[in-house]
Amino acid sequence: MKLMIKTFLLLMLATANLAYAEVAVIVHPSNAATLDENSIERIFLAKSKSFSDGSSAIPINQAEASSVRAEFDQGVLGKSAAQLKSYWSKLVFTGKGTQPQDVSNDAEVKKLISANPNMIGYIDAAAVDGSVKVVQTF
Amino acid sequence: MKWIRYLLILTFCFFSTHAMAEINFNGFLSVGGGLLVDDDEIASYEGFDGDWNTDPDTVFALQVSAAINDKVTATGQLIARGTDDYDIEAEWAYLTYAISEDWDVRLGRLRSPFFIYSDYLDVGYAYPFIAPPAQTYRFLFTTVEGVDTLVRGTLGDWDSSFQAYYGRLTDETRLSGEEVDLDLVGFSGLNWTLNRDWFTVRATYNRAEFSIGLPTALANSAGTGFLDVLNGAGFGTVADALNPLEEDAAFYGIGFNIDYNDWLVISEYTVLEVDDQSLVSDDDAIYILIGKRVGNLTYHLTWDQSEDDPDLDFLAAIPAGVAPGLDALRAGAAGLVTGTKATDTTVGVRWDFAPGTAFKFEVTKLDRETGGVDTDGTLVRLAVDMVF
Numbered sequence: 001m002k003l004m005i006k007t008f009l010l011l012m013l014a015t016a017n018l019a020y021a022e023v024a025v026i027v028h029p030s031n032a033a034t035l036d037e038n039s040i041e042r043i044f045l046a047k048s049k050s051f052s053d054g055s056s057a058i059p060i061n062q063a064e065a066s067s068v069r070a071e072f073d074q075g076v077l078g079k080s081a082a083q084l085k086s087y088w089s090k091l092v093f094t095g096k097g098t099q100p101q102d103v104s105n106d107a108e109v110k111k112l113i114s115a116n117p118n119m120i121g122y123i124d125a126a127a128v129d130g131s132v133k134v135v136q137t138f
Numbered sequence: 139m140k141w142i143r144y145l146l147i148l149t150f151c152f153f154s155t156h157a158m159a160e161i162n163f164n165g166f167l168s169v170g171g172g173l174l175v176d177d178d179e180i181a182s183y184e185g186f187d188g189d190w191n192t193d194p195d196t197v198f199a200l201q202v203s204a205a206i207n208d209k210v211t212a213t214g215q216l217i218a219r220g221t222d223d224y225d226i227e228a229e230w231a232y233l234t235y236a237i238s239e240d241w242d243v244r245l246g247r248l249r250s251p252f253f254i255y256s257d258y259l260d261v262g263y264a265y266p267f268i269a270p271p272a273q274t275y276r277f278l279f280t281t282v283e284g285v286d287t288l289v290r291g292t293l294g295d296w297d298s299s300f301q302a303y304y305g306r307l308t309d310e311t312r313l314s315g316e317e318v319d320l321d322l323v324g325f326s327g328l329n330w331t332l333n334r335d336w337f338t339v340r341a342t343y344n345r346a347e348f349s350i351g352l353p354t355a356l357a358n359s360a361g362t363g364f365l366d367v368l369n370g371a372g373f374g375t376v377a378d379a380l381n382p383l384e385e386d387a388a389f390y391g392i393g394f395n396i397d398y399n400d401w402l403v404i405s406e407y408t409v410l411e412v413d414d415q416s417l418v419s420d421d422d423a424i425y426i427l428i429g430k431r432v433g434n435l436t437y438h439l440t441w442d443q444s445e446d447d448p449d450l451d452f453l454a455a456i457p458a459g460v461a462p463g464l465d466a467l468r469a470g471a472a473g474l475v476t477g478t479k480a481t482d483t484t485v486g487v488r489w490d491f492a493p494g495t496a497f498k499f500e501v502t503k504l505d506r507e508t509g510g511v512d513t514d515g516t517l518v519r520l521a522v523d524m525v526f
Contacts, residue, residue: 047297049239056239064493082434082490089264089525092164093201094257095213095234095244096288 022125023071026109026132028117035120035135041077043120045087046097051120059100060109060121068106072122075138160205168262170195170498170521180504180515184272185221193220195268195521197260199229209236217260229260229281240290250282251301251329254340254393254406262523266402266488268498271425271442273480274406278311282325295334302328311350318351327389336398342408343390350382350417356474357381364470371463376471379452382416402429402438419448419475436488446477481505496523 025040027033033051042048043057051057062069064081073084091097103109106123113119114131125137171192174183181187185194196219203213215230232246249256255270259280262268269275284305291298304326311320327344357363361370368377391408405426412418421444429438456468486500502517 080490081493082496085494085525086264089166089261090258093166093199093215093261093264093525094249095203095211095230095232096257098162 021067021071023068023075023122023138024125024128024134025076025120025122025136025138026113026128026134027120028113029131029133030117031120031133031135037076037136037138040120040136044072044077044100046091046100056118058116058119060112060119061100061102062106062109062122063102063104066105068122068124071138076122162203162205163200164203165200165526166197166261166263167199167524167526168195168197168260168521170262170268170519172517172519174515175518176514176516178515179513180506183504183515183517184269186517186519195262195519196220197262198224199260201230210234211236242288243285244288245285247281247283248286248303248305250277250280250307250325250344251286251303251327252277252342252344252389252391252408254338254395254404256280261525262498262521263494263496263525266404266427266429266436266438267440267484267486268500268519268521271427271440271482271484273442273444273482274408274423274425276421276423276444279307279309279320279322281309282307282322284325293332297333299331299333300328301330302326307346313350314353314355316353316355318353319349320351321349322346323348336396338395340393340395341391343388345386345388347384347386348382348418349384352381364474368467368471371467373456373467376452376455379415380417380471380474382418385416385418386413387411387418400431402427402431402436404429415449415452415475417474419446419477421446421477434490436490438484438486438488440484440486441481442484443479443481445479448475448477450475476509479507494525497521498523 025035031051033053035052039048039052044059049057070081073079073081077084079087088099092099103112106127109121109123110127110129110132113121128134169192171190172186172195173190174180174186174188177188185191197217199215199217201213201215203211205211211234213230213232213234214228216226217229218224218226228247230247230249232244232248235243237243249259251257253270253275255265258264259270282303282305284303286301286303289300306325307320307322309320310317323346325346327342329340329342331338331340352363352365355363357365365377365380388411389408391406393406396403403426405424407424409422411420423444425440425442427438427440429436450472453468453472456471457464458468459465482502482504484500484502486498489497491497499520502519504515504517506513
């Protein structure tokens with residue numbers, strides 16, 4: 001029994017570690033805008049539609065079920081999935097905003113962002129490479 | 139305003155074949171029901187009665203929005219409601235012209251923006267309760283047809299959103315169980331919302347000149363309606379005063395929303411002021427909700443009260459205590475404008491059990507006081523709200 005509990009705790013720790021991998025917020029390498037946590041949050045909540053240099057900002061989300069999305073929502077936006085859904089339903093059904101586009105994985109995000117200087121997204125920090133620029137890690 | 143619908147349909151048809159048009163579909167669904175478990179004194183409330191009924195809380199809606207170009211978006215929201223036998227109606231249908239990133243002009247059928255929740259009145263998923271507090275959200279109509287402008291911006295650390303609108307509403311409403319015409323002209327107003335982190339405050343001011351049709355019990359071609367009888371007895375001034383024809387009214391209020399550390403406090407206080415007493419009296423209403431989020435559950439308690447404030451001066455034209463017939467007329471006229479103080483106290487829970495899906499359960503204690511007589515009742519209600 002004790003062994004089972006220990007194994008269980010170890011497993012919990014292992015999954016917890018997995019779940020708390022670092023998230024990197026990324027933009028196109030040519031994007032020189034200043035982006036702090038607050039401005040990232042504002043872009044992803046459609047409160048702000050441009051970067052600090054005035055060019056338009058297009059946020060890219062990861063799939064709702066992904067762990068990187070859950071971490072970004074909780075860690076950067078400070079809201080649960082249900083709270084965010086409710087937030088977006090207020091904007092969407094009043095014609096005041098559109099939810100960011102969802103893409104399926106880190107590679108997709110990198111592909112889009114490396115091709116578009118207006119986009120901003122987030123990926124697992126371990127997946128960062130030279131095609132994108134990291135502006136913040138959480 | 140049928141032309142707005144045609145314009146939108148035309149726009150959709152024309153641009154849906156256009157390569158540039160980006161079309162988004164979103165929808166929401168609420169399925170719910172309830173009953174008055176104690177209906178001895180209050181027999182009906184918001185469409186509910188002593189038997190289980192799902193119509194008042196069942197709504198299905200599909201929203202289509204088409205970005206025609208960088209500046210123009212067409213939006214239509216089709217709603218089917220249990221209370222309208224699921225007939226499909228366009229609740230929103232408008233064109234948005236984006237003057238700039240933070241400045242829109244909209245033309246079409248819009249929501250009359252009286253309250254915090256007016257814009258998404260039917261989107262149950264967007265709020266903690268099954269329906270916004272009924273005593274405060276007391277109007278028989280929820281739309282306006284015309285034009286509005288929305289200006290967003292920041293003031294220091296605050297996000298600001300300002301809306302001004304002007305339009306008209308020609309609609310039907312129910313009065314003493316009968317369908318009557320409703321007409322609001324010069325229907326206009328402004329509202330301003332400020333938000334900072336966990337705190338949101340909103341103020342609103344609206345004006346209109348309204349007319350409401352009379353049910354047959356009050357006026358009919360046979361001349362047997364109560365107002366006909368008043369006219370026949372020589373009390374035309376009293377009958378005219380009661381008739382809600384071209385009445386000026388102002389509606390204003392203030393509300394706030396606190397969402398701090400999983401605690402919620404939401405309140406709105408609103409006042410209706412009519413320039414002259416008719417069947418419609420001055421009134422005011424307030425609700426306050428206190429809620430706490432615990433994981434996927436949100437517990438809440440809401441106290442919601444409205445109170446009429448009729449001005450009975452017009453009754454002086456009918457002499458009191460002279461003849462029983464006159465006293466009956468006077469009592470009849472007074473009865474039409476007797477004020478009610480209505481209080482609803484609700485305890486409820488919302489359970490976000492799956493993505494985009496919430497289950498809600500509520501018990502509401504109803505208390506009414508009309509002309510010194512108190513009545514009460516209890517409503518039990520549940521709903522499942524979804525967005526997709």
